[in-house]
Amino acid sequence: MAEIYQIRRIPSWINGLELFNGDSILNKFNPHTAELDSLIVSSDKEVVKQAIKAAGNVFDSWSTCSPVKRGNILGAFVRLMRDNKDELRDIVARETGKSKANAEGEVFGAIAVGEFFAGEGMRLYARSLTSGMEGKYTHSIRQAIGVCALIVPANTPIANIAWKIFPALICGNTAVLKASEDSPEIAVKMAALAKEAGVPDGVFNVIQGRGDISGKALVEDHGVALISFTGSTSVGKWIAEVAGKRLARVSLELGGKNPFIVCDDADIDNAVNWASLSAFSNAGQRCAAGSRIIVFEQVYDEFVNKLVAKAKSLKLGIDDDCDLGPVINERQFNNILTAIKNAVFQGGKVLCGSNGELGSSVEKGYYIEPTIIEGLSVEADLSKTEIFGPVVSIYKVKGIVEALDVSNNTEYGLTASIHTKNVDRAMWFAQKIRSGLINVNIGTYGSEPHMPFGGVGSSGNGTREPGVEALDVYTELKCISILVREQHI
Structure with missing residues (x-):
């Protein structure tokens, strides 16, 4: 038993702090050795509610912050990722059983996604529209939606996190990330780097645990306005059904054959x-x-x-x-x-x-x-x-x-x-x-940060991440019109 206590304990991350509360402990095994690698503190329903509340409390201040300022903060986050690339690489390699070379490539892919969306702070474009009414001027703006539930798998863990957290935050949303139970540590490390970069406490939260417990609690909570899920088609269909009852927005990137x-x-x-x-x-x-x-x-x-x-x-x-x-x-x-x-x-x-x-x-x-x-x-x-x-x-x-x-x-x-x-x-x-x-004449994979990715049929629900198309997932469009009357002098 003495050896078990020396193994890493992986917490949740809520409101800028590690949280070791939960209803159980999950064993995470190293896929290369099949040996116990870490102990995960599984988030129960109360911990999930605590994370959603933390995200909700800071939503107004983060969403009304200038997109340019948000972009600057996320740019600092990306620079810290680059400064800590070796540690990020080593965590990904250990948790997934990748070579360090492949894990490093994934880290740089995540950095590229972060750089792209940090730049969108200066380009959070909507449109100017013409009207058939004389003197009527119309334009649209993008506004944040609310608390986002971001649920990711472990196949490319840091890339999956980057694909969701950066577009969600640049658009002014706050987030609760459900880490994969097969790659829990990289999620907490990313949240810690975000805090160090100046992302306010509560904007980026991480919960741990099994999908049928902590993930289910996250999806069912009415405090969540948007759910972005990457994973199996069967789970995606369940999420669409549950979220659809309260008309929450859902983005699904599912399986493929x-x-x-x-x-x-x-x-x-x-x-x-x-x-x-x-x-x-x-x-x-x-x-x-x-x-x-x-x-x-x-x-x-x-x-x-x-x-x-x-x-x-x-x-x-x-x-x-x-x-x-x-x-x-x-x-x-x-x-x-x-x-x-x-x-x-x-x-x-x-x-x-x-x-x-x-x-x-x-x-x-x-x-x-x-x-x-x-x-x-x-x-x-x-x-x-x-x-x-x-x-x-x-x-x-x-x-x-x-x-x-x-x-x-x-x-x-x-x-x-x-x-x-x-x-x-x-x-x-x-x-x-x-x-x-x-x-x-190339492979079946290879999306880049500025390119939309997603599928049809049982592969998704029509949304696309990343690319500028992801902005449509994480924002509401508001149309604003003003009638200007002529002044006769």
Whole structure:
């Protein structure tokens, strides 16, 4: 028992202070070693209410602060992130099982998002409008909404936090961030840096714990005006139902079963490289992962042989020369192995990787080898279900029309990629594919801070983050008109 007390205890962060109150303690395990890493103080309903109250108390002062001033404060926050990049990198790497190189890349991605939205303080634009009435002058303004509940997953934890906290705060909202129970410490560190930068106490709060307890309490509280959620489609639907009863605003970025199409004129080596990155980087833990690879029959054998060779060459581990690390927790590890077993039962053939019996050659940790499965029906479970791991199914098609049909045969519509030298074919496919993002000759992922990201169908509810489109999520538009009468002298 003596060793347990030496393990980090991760608190909530409310009104500028660490808070160790809660109804239970959760164990957080290191995904690389499967050993106990930290103890999380799980926020109960009263702690959640305390966080919402703290955010509500400071909303008026923060929202009426000049957007330029808010931008300056967030700019200082970003500079502190840069100054503390090594510590942020190390926390992300330890909590998620990434290499330090990959974790550092994620930190710099979060910094880029912060820099973009800090600059929006000088560009919080609305519009001037013309009127059919003589002497009537009209313009719109953006106003903050209120207390925002920001709920994030652990796959890219600091990037996920940045995608939500910076647009929410620059628009004048206050926030309660529900940290992932698989990456709790990075959320508290970000809140501490925000305080050091001058973000007022209560503007940025963090609660910890399980989604079905602390997350549920946050969503159901009528003090929350907006809920921004990134995670599973099933939870997103529940949030939309609960929040819809009180007409709270909801932004949902949900799952994907994203197609990667290889045409007969594709640069095969380039396609193999991007298919591997789309399917296996970050251990396949991306909502934008390319988990369905659709290949023209003319190049099928060549492409598959090269992709299998590429997958077998990938190195598992947390060193900087490793290609992918473990999945985030034991539950996810077991779910993926079960999905592979089920795919084999439904007629799939494992070309490389796990057969569902063993995770990988790595003795400890939640490692799963890059896995490629062919021969599945487009109606098989693995063809339809997002599993969030380094597992990809591959399909043979006769041409572009069939490729489109297979691609759109899903409830999801998040991202897609097509590899072809034919511009006409690429543009035709880009117009027809049912997705929020389509890339040509690169991977299925790769949104940048100034670019909108989101999906259709079961991948989201039509909102977009980040980009300037995120301002529409986090602000209300108010239209103001004034009638100016002529003065006769």
